[in-house]
Amino acid sequence: MTQDHGLGFWLDKRRRKTPDKPAIVFDDDRTMTYRAFADAADRVAAVLADRGIGAGDAVAYLGENSPEFLQVLFGCAQRGAVFVPVNTRLAPPEIAHVLADSGAKALVYDAEFAERVADGVEAARVAHVFLTGGGAPGVPGLAHHMRDVSPHPADAGVGLDDPAAIIYTSGTTGKAKGAVLSHGNLTWCAMNCIVDYDVVSSDVALMISPLFHVASLGMGALPVILKGATLVLEKGFEAGRALALVERHRVTMLSGVPTTYQLMADHPDWASTDVSSLQKLTCGGSAVPLRILNAFEERGLSFSQGYGMTETSPGATALSPAMSREKQGSVGLPHFFTDVRIAGENGERVPAGTVGEIEISGPNVFLGYHGLPEATAAAFTADGWFRSGDLGYLDDDGYLFIADRLKDMIISGGENIYPAEVESLIAEIGGISGVAVIGVPDERWGEVPWAVVTLRDDAEVTTASVRAHLDGVLARYKLPKNVVVVEELPRTASGKVRKPDLRARFGRRG
CATH class of the missing domain: 3.30.300.30 (ANL, C-terminal domain)
Incomplete structure (x- = not known):
């Protein structure tokens, strides 16, 4: 049997090391252990195998945060198949583009999205379609198919350089492009988070952001699973409910964008909620406004902020809470296994304090854009650094400051x-x-x-x-x-x- 170094072996290792440890908490208080999580992923892999889905085949997933989302991801990883998470907020033509462009051979989706996927499934000729959970009347769900298979050892022999996921990022010229992330990209991004955010096995991470976002997946769920900590999955975000879950489950980690933190701080339950368990707050998307920083610091809480994009799996830099005041406005230092440099108009390195294009290198940088060799070539410098398209500068201490977005995003x-x-x-x-x-x-x-x-x-x-x-x-x-x-x-x-x-x-x- 060929050695598997991809994401697919993670859960088997966790099943051996921490079988009874809670892996996922969902639907308020239901708990899934790492043993049950691994067994379920094995069965997803078997369902895919029985339908001839294997190395390089795309499997799309359109659904809210749930254990099945992660089971399908890891089931795909065992087979060497490529996981394609679909943004649940997309309109039918956008969903159809993702299905067709990725060449999806299978789609797993929540029943509530049936009307939105119908045209895309037909146009893209998706061969295998599964409803999540128990399915709908007369239509067995994925759980039914998982019960009918016999798991067998994975023999895909997946390597770190093999594609693990295609995550679509809105294009500057219209159609979304599929960024191909390898098993190594996602593994090294998880390692960056474990090192720079000090993720430990006793952590309890509340996932209030959708897992189809690369930040929630690559910097939220995967580092927690790799470390053997616990995920609390929420299907959507509501500030009062998020506060209640923090208190109920003694949540230690929380990831979000400035809007989510603002809504929590503005909620009537903010002052009365016990948030003393929180130790690690990470915020991406844009800088945390001073008002929100103050509101959380008054409760003894501070943020790690950062910068990244889909193409970097997604983390590129992180600003530690200890430096949030001294380096206010900065997005931090490069992650531990990532490098950042600033290039001038002709690609030359520029001195500290000089604005130029941000370029990124590291094992977390993507393989390229699916089916777009010219766009992929244009995204990299001659010496292999990813051209972010963003403008910024490094200060004398190496901290990155964003000056503007070349793409007007x-x-x-x-x-x-x-x-x-x-x-x-x-x-x-x-x-x-x-x-x-x-x-x-x-x-x-x-x-x-x-x-x-x-x-x-x-x-x-x-x-x-x-x-x-x-x-x-x-x-x-x-x-x-x-x-x-x-x-x-x-x-x-x-x-x-x-x-x-x-x-x-x-x-x-x-």
Whole structure:
């Protein structure tokens, strides 16, 4: 039997080392041990094997946080199949693109998404479709199929360089691109988190962010599982419920975006909830506002902040709580097994304090974009460093500061929105002669998308009409919260819209 060095062997090791340790807590107080977790993943692998799904085959998953999400991930890993988590907020055409582009041979999904996946399953000719849990009337669920198989030893011989997952990231030119993450990428990202966030086996981590996000998966669930700690899975986020779970399960670790922490601090139960068990708070997506830092520090809590992207599995840097004040505004130092450098316009290294493109190297950097060799080649320098597309600088101590996003990406409530994707669809609306989508500050979501448009003679559009045109085509978080009509869009000499001018005009520096 070929030695397996991928994620697929993790649970068998945990079953031997800590069989009775709680691995997952779900549905309030139901608990799954590492033995039961490993046994379930074995059965998923057997279900896939019985259907001829093996090395390199894509298996998509569309569902909320649940034990099955992780069972399917690790079942795929045993077979050498590639796990494709799908954002539950995507519209039907976006889901169809993910299924077709990844070449998914199987799809596992929650019944509530049946209507949204129907067209995509047919168009992509997905061979095997499973409902999660017990299924629906007349349609056996994945759990039924798992009971009908006999697990057998995995013999896939998966290596660290083999693909483990394809995670779709919104593209700068429209269609989402699939970032291919290897078993090694996810393993080394987990190791970075264990080292830099001091994950220990006694930790209890509350997962309030969806696992289809690479941050929740790569920096939340996987380090906890690798270390043999306990995950508390929540299907969605509600601030009061999250606070109650922290108190009930003596949660030690919590990951989120600024919006989630703000909603918790603003909740009526904040002051009365026992949060003394919390030791490790991590926050990504954007900087933590000073008001939120203060609110948590008043309760004796502080944050680790960081920077990364799907292509880096996703962590690139981390700012320790001890430096959150001294290095306020920084996203920290490179993770332990990751390096960061700043490149000038011609690719040259630049001195500390000089703004340039952030480039990243390390075993957590992805393999490339699925089926897009030209985009993959363009994403790397000649010496193999990943070009982030973001601008920043390193200070004299090596701490990274983000200066701007070359791609004009908007981060709203932790979700990435690429303006080009939205702009291309708005441009199809009759009467619109020009469009630019920008991020505008929002107290709850950090920032939200606005569309600034110019119109042809006598044309009229409203925010409602633009949103109606996009609804059902794009995920709702991508829809503009406001549409502003202007006489002329500011442009450079070459005709490119000057988005910094629009952001300055409508409330955002930049």
